[in-house]
Amino acid sequence: MRYLPLTDADRKEMLASLGMESVEELFSDIPPEVRSPALQITSLSEPELEKHIKELGEKNRDLAELQSFLGGGIYQHFIPHAVDHLSGRVEFYTAYTPYQAEVSQGTLQAIFEYQTLVSLLTGMEVANASMYDGASAVAEAALMARSITGRKALAYSAALHPQYQRVLRTYTQHLGLDLVELPWTEKGQTDLDALPEKDFSALILQNPNYFGVLEPVAEASRVIHERGGLFIYSFSEAVSLGLLPPPGSLGADIVAGEGQSLGIPPSFGGPGLGIFATREQFMRRMPGRIIGEARDAEGKRAFVMVLQTREQHIRREKATSNICSNQALCALRALIYLSLMGEKGFRAVAEQCYHKAHYLSQALEEIPGVKLRFRGEFFNEFVLTLPQEPEGFLNFLLKNSILGGIPLKKYYPSLKQEVLVTVTEVHPKENLDKLVHLLKEWRGGLK
Numbered sequence: 001m002r003y004l005p006l007t008d009a010d011r012k013e014m015l016a017s018l019g020m021e022s023v024e025e026l027f028s029d030i031p032p033e034v035r036s037p038a039l040q041i042t043s044l045s046e047p048e049l050e051k052h053i054k055e056l057g058e059k060n061r062d063l064a065e066l067q068s069f070l071g072g073g074i075y076q077h078f079i080p081h082a083v084d085h086l087s088g089r090v091e092f093y094t095a096y097t098p099y100q101a102e103v104s105q106g107t108l109q110a111i112f113e114y115q116t117l118v119s120l121l122t123g124m125e126v127a128n129a130s131m132y133d134g135a136s137a138v139a140e141a142a143l144m145a146r147s148i149t150g151r152k153a154l155a156y157s158a159a160l161h162p163q164y165q166r167v168l169r170t171y172t173q174h175l176g177l178d179l180v181e182l183p184w185t186e187k188g189q190t191d192l193d194a195l196p197e198k199d200f201s202a203l204i205l206q207n208p209n210y211f212g213v214l215e216p217v218a219e220a221s222r223v224i225h226e227r228g229g230l231f232i233y234s235f236s237e238a239v240s241l242g243l244l245p246p247p248g249s250l251g252a253d254i255v256a257g258e259g260q261s262l263g264i265p266p267s268f269g270g271p272g273l274g275i276f277a278t279r280e281q282f283m284r285r286m287p288g289r290i291i292g293e294a295r296d297a298e299g300k301r302a303f304v305m306v307l308q309t310r311e312q313h314i315r316r317e318k319a320t321s322n323i324c325s326n327q328a329l330c331a332l333r334a335l336i337y338l339s340l341m342g343e344k345g346f347r348a349v350a351e352q353c354y355h356k357a358h359y360l361s362q363a364l365e366e367i368p369g370v371k372l373r374f375r376g377e378f379f380n381e382f383v384l385t386l387p388q389e390p391e392g393f394l395n396f397l398l399k400n401s402i403l404g405g406i407p408l409k410k411y412y413p414s415l416k417q418e419v420l421v422t423v424t425e426v427h428p429k430e431n432l433d434k435l436v437h438l439l440k441e442w443r444g445g446l447k
Helices: 008-017 046-057 081-087 105-122 134-149 162-172 217-226 238-242 280-285 328-365 391-399 429-444
Strands: 153-157 178-182 202-206 230-235 254-258 274-278 290-295 301-306 381-385 418-422
Touching (some): 105 238, 105 274, 105 290, 134 153, 134 162, 134 254, 134 274, 153 162, 162 178, 217 230, 230 238, 238 328, 328 418, 328 429, 391 429
Parallel strands (some): 230 254
Antiparallel strands (some): 254 274, 290 301, 381 418
């Protein structure tokens, strides 16, 4: 059925039932100074409306037209067509919460297999069925660490994704949790020596961090464990796990990060996929859904939701989490993507990201007045310092159909001339060389 708006008769009838004569009277309690002006809506016929919407859509420029060097938590990677095809099947695409296990075995098995791959990828013993995104996963990890240790102080790196930091503060602002931010060094790594003498519940470190720099993960794990706290390993670029050691092998107690890179397009910055894994000893403290393997009455393999300590099932104050759903469709895409790529293919993607990023960074640094801001080793993102604030350069690139990177002064006021540049396997060498050429051209035009 098409949507049919209310008629004037409908409005009059509704107002009469309220004892009012006009819509204006209905909203008379709202002060005039805070009201929005009345909308001036022009009616269009259906063909006119379709034409108008088409014209609006044609103003957009997508990644089929633009070359993108954007990253900072959302990445452009090649997605095999089979991911779209399989995840778009009606059995998965329209599936809702699998409360009735007997009629949801396909969905439950897909989630179970996703958890298995996440455990293999992170080197952890158990994973949940996913969180909303990387930011909520990190915040939930902080609450979980507080619950396990009973301690009311938490340390995190200033190089943790700025949006993750904001969500972390939102989650914890009324819990009496003392958040301590650790600065970065000249290498762009977290300054572990700045960790004050406190009883911390956990230390959160992102690797690679928001600047793309690889952190001293093993050392961070040792430092926080010596103080009796937990080590939370975060990430925003999941493809890095194809090349770096798994967090579990480096002493991570909880892994919480963003899985958008695993078969999910950038879109307009979402949706994301919150990856969450931990050690078996902390499994009962883990938030979200967990799918387990069981046996039915006939002894056949079956899948069910287990350890359902969410607020939908128990009292809110005793729940491990108030997140009552998971990103099942996004998790399915990640499962299909990882299955298609395989261990060798996934590592090959990570290697391409690494080598292409280093090729570009070296070529850009040869331009006078341009340098890398941080000297720490990096994966596929790096911070570039320009001769002046980056808006002019980024606008120049956009005129040449290139999204050049993320200016950092919005999140870090001290980094006024810095821009975060990201390279993935989708960038051919000619695109990298074009960026270098355009930066030289822009640099030459500066007064």
